[in-house]
Amino acid sequence: MRLAEGLAELLSPTRCAGCELPGALLCPDCEGALPRIDPRTACPRCGAPTRGGACVECAGRAFAFAGARCLGTLEPPLSRMVVLHKDAGERRLGAVLGALAAEVWLATPPAAPAVPPEAVTFVPASRDALRHRGFDHAEGIAHAVAARLGLPCVRALTRVRGGDQRALGRDARLAALSCAFAPGPEPTPPRVLLVDDVFTTGATLHAAALALRASGCAEVLALALARACGG
Template sequence: MDGLQAMSFKDLPARLATLAHRLLPLRCLLCTEPGAGGLDLCPACRASLPELQAACRCCALPLPAPGICGACLQRPPPLQRAHAAFLYAPPLDRLLPRYKFHGDLAAGRLLAQLMARAFAGCERPQALVPVPLHRSRLRRRGYDQALELARPLAAMLGLPLRADLLRRVRATAAQSELDAAARRRNLRAAFRAANAAMPTHVALVDDVMTTGATLHAAARALHRAGVERVDAWVCARAP
């Protein structure tokens, strides 16, 4: 009983999902074949995932060779490094919407495992900061997809999780409905950093990076609060 009382009710679904994952046989979430390598993913589907190889160091845009793209050279972004585990392309574009919009926590757990493997060799920040949802959207969706990626990612990589450092203080239109310029306008004054002692180096965690407007707005808020270096760790980069 004491253990149940100590357990936060909001963590119960994730804990039950983790327990089920340990007890049940691995099963590929893409094709239902047996999973392998500790993942709910079969070897064939694992090999088909669109891993991001050469990319811009500042915005993760795919490049012929690693470096910095022309746009980031002309106008340096507020992110020092941007790392994406994958391109947003088939079959990953089936897994991410299932997690983000349909509450498939098993898909989220798999994506976090894949991100941990992809980012294990990255320079370590002092903390991971999930890009937060506004409370109105959180009520509608029922969970914060960036937080639920960042929580297991932090645990697997042994990094502090600091979801308290950043808040989304203004409800905004869905970014997917806007062009690049409108996305930037939509995010003005959307984030506010906490009035607290800040780490010098953090990594923002999010599911997808498209134009970078959301991550840039969040990074600027953290910079204004005293963070010296902000990186981005995302599951997928839209090409």
């Protein structure tokens, strides 16, 4: 451990993001209590939990991504971890949760594409969010996913407009998100795994996937940490 890290640990010991127990960012009890979505019965289109029947979350919605997987539902302790990561600046949680999401992906990808994704990319934060938080919250998650999958993480998108969408309903989100994304500084991979932290209506991932496909990507698959159902 470097001296700076040692001092930081002394002044503010690492605590579990779920229960505040000192020691690790995610204690074994809280890891066991994560509201995981069973990938065997999850909706292959949107990643929502189902009881094996038709998905009520994405019925009637068209997505530009071919399938989606989510680690868990947006409930404690996962919801708390997402907030601590995004809004309290606990950037190490992005790596922890990204690695867990990658495990789910490896075990059961939502579709069985003939050719798997060649790279991982992420939904870039708006300029306002970047200024406010000081980091791009989905980027760290995507890097952890890419490392676990043995794929490069590329910046294939930029955000051209659109701020925080969380307070908006689906129609308002769709209107705000149209044309929100443009090709990024790195070339668009032919097949890509698109990462974000929360899947609510799917509108953000859809808009990002549309931009990727418009710049030549043949297939986009989506992976999120948390599925907010009823969005």
